[in-house]
Amino acid sequence: MTQIKVVKNILDANNRIAIENRKLFDEKNIFVINLMSSPGAGKTSFLMKTIPELKKKYKVGVIEGDIQNTYDAEQISKLNVPVVQINTGGACHIDGNMVKEALPDLPLDEIDILIVENVGNLVCPAEFNIGEDLKIMMLSVTEGDDKPLKYPLMFHVSNAMIINKIDLLPYIDFNMEKAINDALKINQKLSIFKVSCKTGEGLSDFINWLYEKI
C-alpha cells in the first residue's frame, strides 16, 4: 500500500509542475507537442521530415528525451532549430520537472512550436503530463496490430495516432482495420494518420491537421 501512495504523490507533484510549465507556455505563446512511441517507431525520422515543413510557417524548438547520449539531438540540430537534450539517466519517461529544468536552455521568445520527443516507451510516458497542448503517439506497423489493446493507456491519453512505416505493409502481417478500430474503441476522439517517414507519404495530412490545431 505504501508503494501505491508514493506513486500517487509523484504523479500529483508532476501535475503541479506540468501546470506551471503550461502557464509559462501560455505566457510565451508556445504550442507544445509531447511525442511518444515504442523504441524505434520512428519519432526522430518523423521530426526530420516534418520540422522542415513546419519551419516554413513557425519557429520550432525541440527537447530530446533519451536515457543517455545525444544522438537524436545531434540529428535534429542539423535542421537548424534550437534543441536541448534531456538525459534521464535511466528513467523511462520525460516528466514535467525534466521539461521545466530544460526550458531555461531554450530561446523561448523565439519558439512558436516546442516538440518534446519522449523516451521510447509505450507505457510510462503516457502517465506523465508535461504541460503540453497535444500528446501525439506513433505506432509503427512492424510492432503489430495488437498494440492498442495491449497498451491502452497510451492510446487513451493521446490526441493523435500516427501509424508509421506503411511502406513495409507489403512484407508483414498487419491488419490496419483492426488496429484503427481497436484504437478508436479506446479513444473515439483519436485523430489517425497513416504515414511513411521513409517515403514521406501521408505527412502532409498530419501537417495540415496540426496547423488547424495551432
Add this chain to the structure above:
Amino acid sequence: MTQIKVVKNILDANNRIAIENRKLFDEKNIFVINLMSSPGAGKTSFLMKTIPELKKKYKVGVIEGDIQNTYDAEQISKLNVPVVQINTGGACHIDGNMVKEALPDLPLDEIDILIVENVGNLVCPAEFNIGEDLKIMMLSVTEGDDKPLKYPLMFHVSNAMIINKIDLLPYIDFNMEKAINDALKINQKLSIFKVSCKTGEGLSDFINWLYEKI
C-alpha cells in the same frame, strides 16, 4: 532525494523476493528465462516457434506478462503448455513479487523450463530481477541499429540478444554490424542470434545454445 530513496527500497525489496523465487526454482529444478523486448519485437511469435521444439526434450511452462488482457496467454495455451497470465494493471514491467504470486497457479513439479514473457518495454524490465537463470532480450531489426547505445541497461543485463525479423532486412536500413558491435561494447559476454520468427531462420542455433545452458 526522497524519491530516489523510495526507488532504491523498491529495488532492494524486489531483489529479496527474487532470491526467494530462486530458492524455490532450485528446489524444483526449474530453469527460468526472463524474456524482454520493446513492444512488438516478436516475443510471443518467438515462443510460438521455439516451445514446440523445447517440448521435445523438456516440460515447458509460461508466465505471460501484460498490462491487461490475455491475448498472448491464449496464443501460448494452444501449444498445450501450462500458462499463467499476470496482468500488471498498468505497471510497465514484471517484478519478483508478481512472479512469486503467479507460481502457485503453475504445476511446478511438472515444469523443467519456465519462460516469463515480460511486458513490452526496453527500459524498466531490465531493472527487476525475478529469480531467473537467463535474461534474454529481443531486438527487432525494424527498431533500428541505434537501440543498444540508446537503451544500454537492457543490453548490459542480458545474457543473450535475439535479433528478430531478419526477413525484413532487404526493405529497411539496419546496420547489423553496428548493432552487434555496439551491443558487445556494452556487454562483451552477450550471446547473439539472428533469427526470423516468421520463417524460422536461425532459431535452431538459439535452441542449441539454450540446451547447453540448461
